[in-house]
Amino acid sequence: xxxxxxxxxxxxxxxxxxxxxxxxxxxxxxxxxxxxxxxxxxxxxxxxxxxxxxxxxxxxxxxxxxxxxxxxxxxxxxxxxxxxxxxxxxxxxxxxxxxxxxxxxxxxxxxxxxxxxxxxxxxxxxxxxxxxxxxxxxxxxxxxxxxxxxxxxxxxxxxxxxxxxxxxxxxxxxxxxxxxxxxxxxxxxxxxxxxxxxxxxxxxxxxxxxxxxxxxxxxxxxxxxxxxxxx
Numbered sequence: 001x002x003x004x005x006x007x008x009x010x011x012x013x014x015x016x017x018x019x020x021x022x023x024x025x026x027x028x029x030x031x032x033x034x035x036x037x038x039x040x041x042x043x044x045x046x047x048x049x050x051x052x053x054x055x056x057x058x059x060x061x062x063x064x065x066x067x068x069x070x071x072x073x074x075x076x077x078x079x080x081x082x083x084x085x086x087x088x089x090x091x092x093x094x095x096x097x098x099x100x101x102x103x104x105x106x107x108x109x110x111x112x113x114x115x116x117x118x119x120x121x122x123x124x125x126x127x128x129x130x131x132x133x134x135x136x137x138x139x140x141x142x143x144x145x146x147x148x149x150x151x152x153x154x155x156x157x158x159x160x161x162x163x164x165x166x167x168x169x170x171x172x173x174x175x176x177x178x179x180x181x182x183x184x185x186x187x188x189x190x191x192x193x194x195x196x197x198x199x200x201x202x203x204x205x206x207x208x209x210x211x212x213x214x215x216x217x218x219x220x221x222x223x224x225x226x227x228x229x230x231x
Contacts, residue, residue: 001026001152001183002047007056009046016042018207019056024152029174029184031194031215033228034204040187041083043204044154047185048080049073060152075103079150083157083187085141089130093121096129096140100147114143117173135166142173153177156187171197191228195219203228 002024009017017039024030032040045051047058049070058066060076068076079100088096101110115122118139124132129140138158145153155174159167167190174197178184188194194201201218203211211221218224 001028001061002185003057003059004043004047005057005059007043007046007053007058009042009051009053016207017046017053020204020207020209021056022202022209022212024183024185026183027178027181028200029178029186029198031198031201032185032187032204033189033191033194033201033218033224035227036189037206038204039207040189040204041156042207044080044082044156044185044187047073048078048154050080071103074148074150077151078154079145079148079152080154081141081145081156081158083160085137087129087132087137087140089128091129092126093129093132093140094125096144097121097147100144103148110147110149113149114146117146117176118143134161135163135169138162138166138170139173142170142177146177150182152183152185154185154187157189158186159188159190159193167193191224195229 004020004022006019006021007017008015008019032043034040042051046053049068052067057064060078065073065076088099120136121140121143158170171193174184186194186198195215198215200214202209203224
């Protein structure tokens with residue numbers, strides 16, 4: 001479904017990604033793991049069009065989407081739930097969901113889908129997003145991404161800053177989305193959580209992919225265990 005071939009991304013003169021290549025197949029959950037500054041968020045931002053790669057190609061469902069603007073990427077079937085949730089805090093929950101569907105006319109089916117997954121958002125519909133708890137804001141961030149009915153979901157640190165019980169709730173939500181047919185590329189610094197969700201993974205270090213494999217292969221790798229799983 002998604003292919004990155006030799007993608008290099010810069011911030012000014014600073015190279016953030018070094019010719020990375022990866023694949024995400026339909027129906028998979030693929031995890032990107034690595035330390036802070038490894039290039040995980042940059043990878044997602046490059047895919048979603050927020051950053052333009054200096055070199056390399058990005059293909060989605062066989063189409064070259066390299067350099068497409070973000071709105072066109074969304075229309076193609078990719079949705080990005082960013083790190084830090086990025087709510088519109090003075091807008092209501094319902095209005096935030098409507099913003100997630102700005103590329104199409106959201107009907108009752110789209111709202112029903114997200115309310116079935118996150119019933120609390122229906123109860124909070126008229127509440128300002130900025131007044132929600134951290135866990136509720138993360139649910140809203142995921143639901144807002146779903147409003148465009150994407151084929152591929154990009155999740156950036158969905159468990160960041162959440163209590164352990166809420167982390168498990170978010171993990172269950174992502175597994176449910178995958179079971180319902182959504183393909184997921186997941187950035188998650190909590191490697192143990194990522195490994196309970198994903199089928200395959202890539203390890204990023206200093207903007208380079210240094211390891212890849214199934215979750216079983218990565219979990220059994222001494223380097224991964226010592227660096228990301230507490231030995």
